[in-house]
Amino acid sequence: MKWSPDTEDDTLIAAAGAGSLDAFAVLVQRYQAAIRAFTAVRLDNAADAEDLAQEAFIVAWRKIKTFEPGSYFGAWLRAIALNLVLNYRRKFRAHGIGGHAELEALLEDQHEALDATATSRLIALEECLSKVDGPSQKLLRQRYAEGRTIGQIAAETGRGYSALTMQLHRLRLALASCVEQHVSASQTP
């Protein structure tokens, strides 16, 4: 049976508990942005973060019968994802921001405040990115889509390392500002 994207969580969870992957797929569509963002902001390795987000859904699928009806499915998923993240950190020592655990801990303290708006932030970021073009778009693509280091980009373009570092940061600041505006606007009644 195909499920409508409007079907309520409880109905989908009951069907998934009875073995319907189609029902579970609708839940995945609904919560994937939140869980991907949840793991991504907690790890400094984007590929591993994506892998853990997928694992969170697989664990949820296996344990769906243990989900208590009436509680919030998103929070249950986040608890599973957090457990996976903590296990991951026990296995692999994270580098942390700038290579320092102290800076990572500072960010850690702020995650909870930002979790509530994770989905809208991710959607807003896509929207904001679509407005960037020209050399800025190229720089973002080189750094984030292709994963190149500033040193490599500097060597290829002949530009200074520090100038590129600051240009990239100004882009981040502009995108962060754009995201904030989108999120604020979406929360305004």
Add this chain to the structure above:
Amino acid sequence: MNPSQAQEDKFRKLHAQSLVAELSADDAVLLAELCRNHPRLMKEFAEVSELDRLLPLVTRDPGGERFDKELSQRLQSDSKGRPFVSGVIRRLKKDQPHQKAMRHWLIGAVLGAAVIGLSLFSLFFPRPAAALVRVEGAVWAYPPPSTKLKANQRLTLQQGVAEIRFNKDTEILLEGPAELLILGNAGARLNYGRAVAKVGEQGHGFYLDGPAGRVVDRGTAFGVESHVDGRMDVQVFEGEVEVTSRGESRAQSLYADERMQLHRGQVTKGAGRSGLHPFITALPPKFEGPLKFLHWRFDEGKGTDVQSEGTLAGLDAQPARFRHFNKGAAAPVWIPGVFGSAIAFDGKDGAIETPFRGVSGNSPRTIAFWLKVPRDFIPEEGYGVLSWGSLLEKGAAWQIAVNPLETDANIGRLRVGIGGSQVVGTTDLRDGKWHHCAVVLYPESYARDVTQTLMFIDGQLETSTGRSVMTVPVHTDTSPEARAVWMGRSLGHGRTDRDSYGSGFFRGELDEVYIFDAALGTEDILKLMKENAPPAEQHLQAAVGR
């Protein structure tokens, strides 16, 4: 208190640096202090740092389509695996009824005395516990004195793969660098490295020890990787194993497509994507039927046409042709090669177009050639050493390149991409010297859609630091809509629906290209390298059958 302009400037400079490189300890302390003392800076620090981690998501997989597709595949595979696992559990329970225990005990007691006598005999005259049945590219620290392996014999494999058959219906594939201690005909200890155990019905109960625990077979095939720091990874391909962490008495069950890591008494269990495991689960399969191949010698030394030899495609009358994409037909640069002459590609617009459509689907294949990559190689010139197929679907391409993407693996290593997945070697080719390269593909033992990829550089099997299997099924497209075999030009070049990375053309030198429709073994590849001659059919049969 609001920060001063100087403090804000300093904060942004340090924050910008921290997101692209490591900060000094002093700078990290200063950045943390600025954040703690100024809530506005703390907010900016958190928002922008998080944004920095979200950007790879939205630039690589906007909308999460790839995420959904991969997850869907994993979930479907997970759902299919469950009934099988339950079946295995039921069968095991059936095989061990409680009522039979007493009768077994009595029989055991009678046989006990005889066993003690035999044990004393075998203590002085030990029988071989296992045999070395096949090796591929093996380099031993201490070569085993015989193919017959006795208990307490240590095998230290520096590189390559060794197949060991235990007397008790069990085979182990040991992948170097690795060290295996034979403990008897029903067990071994993997001190470090990777091993895959395939246990037959008579071998149930076979165990493999590692630094962090023990894995006991319960009707299965599984892989174990022992790390030098004491970690131990276990991946089950079929059936079920029981895993006991060192210092624990209680075993945990692990089923097909699940994996577990043991480290200092801690156990982490997770779902394993079948395509993401790093193990070599099978050696190239026995070759059947006549061997077909195509060989481009590049010995013309002039002109634009390049002749091929061989019967793989019946192309005797149709030469390959070199052309410059920007200038039209123009002669390439012919240079002295390893055997006769060779061709130099300019990395700008020169490529060879052949009429051969390539090996299709997930059929076994071997591609071998001599390659020289300049010392001043830049990543933009890495794609497209040799390719065919289509990029319209995942898994439909077949492209051998010099890895240009740091996100995938180290730059400058031999790479095979299929569109959506790739395997990358470990030898840096950027030294301006000729290297003999070979890529061998064949189906994996346990999953129909999974293929094993081996790479050989200068006749030696590459030591794998990552996985050797593709994460998406290989189904190379050889239809008329797909590209035929090209050399020197990336499959992505010229497409209008997506960006091509880099120039789209390879810069470097190429000689003696072979394409076979079979998976060749080490000896065959060495013969290609040393004699520039394909393996004789008779030799090939003997090599894979030993």
